[in-house]
Amino acid sequence: MKIVDVVLLSTLLSVASASHQWYHYNNDFYVYYGCLSALGKSATFCKKGNVGKCVCTNENALGSLLYCGYTSTKANNTGINKEISKGCVYYNVTDLTNSYYAEVYAKTLDTIVDVSNSTSFNKTEVVDYPVTSKKLKKLSHDFYISVRNRRGNIKTSHALGIAFVAASVFVMLASGVVNWSMRLSKGVSSSLDNALTRKTRKFFNLAIFRNHLHPTVLGFSPDVVETFWISIMFLYSILSCCIIGYKWYENDPSFTSYQTGTSRYWGDRSCILFSYQLPLLFLFPGRNNFFQWVTRWKYSRFVVYHKWLGRIVMMEVLIHSFAMASQTYGLHKNTRFHADWYRYGIVSTVCGCLASTVAIYAIRKHWYEIFLGAHVTLVVMFLWTGWKHTRSQLYEQFYWTCCAIWVFDRFIRLCRIALNGIHTATIEFFPGDDATIKVHVKKSKLYRNFTPGSHAFISFLSKNTFWQNHPFTAYESVTDPDTITFCCRVKKGVTRTIANKFKGSDAQSIQLKILVEGFYGEQSYYQQYDKSVFIAGNTGIVGPFSHIEKLVSSGSADRRIELYWGIRSYDALKWFGAELLSLKDKNVVPRVYISQPERSSINSSTDSTDSDHKNEEGDGILATEKKLSSPELETDLQQVLEFVEIIHGRMPVTEIIEAELKENTGTVAFGACAHTQVVDLVRMEIAKRLPSTCKRVDYFEEMQTW
Template identity: 25%
Template sequence: MVGISSDIGASCLYVANNATNYPFDCPSLDLNYKCRCDDPAFLGTILICIDDVSETVESVSNSYNYIIDVCSLQANKKYSFRNLINVFENASTNLVEYNDYQNDYNSIDFAHLNYPVRIPQFQYDIAFDSISSLLKHRYTSTKFGAGLLAYWGFICLLGTINNMGFWCAPSILMSLNGQLSRYLRRHLFTPQLFSRNTNKKRSTKWGKFISSIVRTLPTRPQSLSIIFYIMMVVLFTSVDYHFTMPNAVFGTYSNEKLIYISDRIGIMAITQIPLLFAFAGRNNILIYLTGWSYRTFNIYHKWISRVVWIMILIHAFLYITFSNNNGDYIKRWGLTKWRWANVASICSSLSILLSSRSIRNRFYEFFKQFHQLLAVFFLIGCWYHCITLGWMEFLYTSIAFWAYDHLIRIAKILISGGILYADFHSIRLTINHSGWWRNYPGSYVFLYFLKPTMFWQSHPFTLIEPSTIKNNNQLVIIIRIKNGITKRIGNYIKNYPNLKVKIPVMVEGPYGTPIAFRSYNHAVFIAGGVGITIVYTFAMDLARQYQADILRGEYTQDEHSITLYWITPTIKTLEVCLDEIESLAKLNINFNIFITRMELISLETLKKEKEKEKEKEKDTNANIDSNRIKNNVNDDPDSFIPHVSKKKENRQFIDESSIPNKRIVKIIKNQLSGVKVNMGYKPYIKKDLTEYLRIIQGTAAVISCGPDELSRDARAGTANAILQNADKRIDYFEEELLW
């Protein structure tokens, strides 16, 4: 584990390797022992020392094996146990006592040491104390690294217990709504790291930059987990150092201090590598145990990577300083472990720098492929750096995590049917897979589009439940057109009549974890844009569950409710999700749609609308606020009217006659029962949630899926409601917005 398997063998080696006291016929800076491992006098001196100080056959055997490993791994000189015995026997016949050697050394004719020498006890004792101190320090550093792993194990254990509580003991969890519980959920578990005022955009360039950083920070529980982790790293790096002087290994106190600190940081860094591969894997078993999303583990992966990268840089800087002090910096480039350590450092630095939000968003495909390539070379660099030092078990574990994840990926592709064909109709696609698994609420798959320019890429897409199920193996996906592969797919589809085409694909899935919100009396879903695809599957599943509970007589109609807010910029998404909207309308769901950038208006009044826009805006907002106050005073959830923004979006006025699909016209004119469409405005989610959750009676779950800003508002609104409502349990859940 610590690179030195025998303290006796290492002590004898370091005494004999002192070129000042024992000037064997080799360069003084023979860092990889290429010359010394080929010198019988040098080896004989070490083996005689081992024989003198060893008390058992086992210690002799361990020491011999250590010397064999050093010469094999560093000098590429292969010795067998029998070879060393022959060297020892030859050295025994040519041995010179240390005092006699000193007389020769002081003579004028002395040039190089060409015979084995018996090492005096006092030199061995100094070396043994130095090696023992170094070994103890390395064991301590390894334990600290294991402590960091245990910390994340404890965090995941808490997540698992919490998840098991939601699934296995919901009644007990619902009863935990005391003042302490509500305070912790309001201030610790639910909100963002900073308040909404801190998150809002600033007007200055510097303010906008700060705001962009703040808005990308993790949630408060995630941030606290990361902060405690960083504090533990700093603490473990700073304590429990014991230095030994005189020191046969490092010579001076300053060198010993440099190496001890560098080793501590480097060892702790290498122990964290398994976390990087475990948390980055799609098939991370902890996702199912904790109920956390892949995004949550990816956030932890990013921050642990940053911490490890800083540790690697400090480790490298201190070792470079040490080698400069010794004057052997250039010589060290001849060491395999030194060269590959630099490869690993460069790969980690490039990986961190290229994963910045601006580069990742602008060149996502390049980032993704290059990031994986850098990870491979980083692991190779760590392998060749540590193979002569130890701690390989952490690299074995990392490789095992990586291999497991990719084997499961391949298995999921094969189980799904291998190469399939996706039927595209605009941005909606249908795939008939093997039927060996069925999609569930919150599930998603990774798709490989088998085209010459993109077959190596895979991207996650949410599965939605078909409004009309033609067969049990049907997958339906709505694609959100962005840059990269989805843009190329969109451009490809445009070339075909009626936007219909078949494309060969491979399906890797399913992924995703369901949410345990069936035990709540009420559910509030908030979706932004294509986030409706995720919310739809949850809402449909929950509505059926509620209906079944009512039919069994477990609840009455008034004890259950489902409210859905969908904010989308244009009616284009409505056209794609038309069947799903009509399916939701058939169920007892309070469905509110906000089309923020379009407003339905007749051609006759279009000119007047533009001329009187300011006056009409004031009158409209005044009427809405007045009606809302009047209705909400009665605390009636069914008559609740959401807040709307006082500032209208950049709207596009459309005429009813310009919409060819009459089903869409029926929806936006509020002629579809159960669906309320608001055009030209967006809701104040934060205020609406706080107010609505106050009105309803019974426990409530808030489920959000949309852009970051929408999710932040949903978190803030839920957090406020938690503290204000002592008579009911309110919890917040967030789903990841995929492609």
């Protein structure tokens, strides 16, 4: 395990050990609390202070409480003593012993007075003798049921919250055991390949819904596995909040109406449940989430769970808020609106709702920086006001845990940046239909954790972009092993700003200071398979190429490597030609599909004002370029890339997968990183053919979206 993961796990465990001390309510507590509450409404023993403090210093009050508790058939005498001692610690009375309780109780048996039929007894006047009565016994029974319902609900709520976290961790650990076993042992992978597991993988592990990677208002659709666990979380939370374990007592002296009782139960249940879920909500989207290493899940999967768990938490926050508002009106406690803790709760709810609203896909896609700033600000406000709201109820440690996770993740991110240092990157710009920039940066001497398929977050240190950082996949340069290269397609935003720096200049490259935060991501284990097939599109070639570099360097002559790359025009070969040439005379078969070869060009210029075409994003960063006929350009490129098979037309994904599986005589791994529709099609076609395969076939989705 990486050292940062060890440190983060240790921090979380230490925070958890110092978190809210859950009181384990038991029957002795219910009897003690019922008798204490009934005694407070039946007699007065002390001129000042409440009955809880009075029983710690007044023997008559203590004797009355002991008599009520000891004569209850539901209680244990020693247990009652223990609960009284716990209550008195709050009032700094710590010298009460079992022998003292026995002595007081013995005196009480001789002096106790039954005031049931007394006409001279006034419960508001101080008495100097222990008392009992039929009304006190009835009231203690009612309070016993009342506190058992309420505190029992709290006890159940804690158990449900712990069960949610435990189940989540169990699923991740179980997944980690399977995934790590398959990575470390080819035999384990082969032993788990049979008719049953193939059908399971077809209909569950690899199954997706239509337009899986096509974004909706809620973002990208989860796959079947993710949907299954999200549904379980939703169902569990709904059952826990609204159905399991509620019971209102008609003679409840605390909550005299059904509304006030059930509203409180709903409010407590939802609050405690989402308190346990909050740390997971903050852990999942962290770039240094150690469970990503444990499970070997993609970062995008944790982001999916983060989004949907956030919606579940906000559902529970709203249930809590409306339930407590309902109880407030039912009890006619309008004074709550003037209490700071109540106002902080309202503000926290509003901030949470706004944070969820600004996270919808349309805002993230078109105004990402606005989303990021607003989301972080609102979440900080949600945590702060939530902490102010809950600290009087001793639940504030859950919020400290969230802060610890969040702050520590950002601390590690800063450490990664510091270890990588400030780099002077060489940036090349390649105009065309799919304008691309390549960023070349030297490897850090202090921090070398690059693995195939890794990505890093880059901050370009210019006046308009220094405060932004975006993820890009990297690979080792084919000309300098000490250099890492990023390929970035020019879209709107920071890549467009960088590309605009080439306007009006004949320079082939520029120098720019950058910060690199990374590297992140887990390496897919293609080396376990007899054949690896990579399907890529445009800049999606970067991830597969880095894996191919690793496979080629491993030196296995028997391993077959197939590369299918779909691009729009020959222009893409300008910025990736050297990389393809590096595969010459290796056991790699590259095939390049060019869907629109007639749009290819040379002699690129970056002046968008004279451009003959505009790219699909409308950037205007294309070229006034001298056009060549497709045959001329094709002949020229084939002389350079004579070993590459160039095919005009769209990449026939279905035929490729069918042919690769038909020809296959050993285990095969597919990797895909292309347009979302292509990636979905690859996954569906592989899943459809799994039951008919005779050897182990696996699929690794190298594309990540969030």
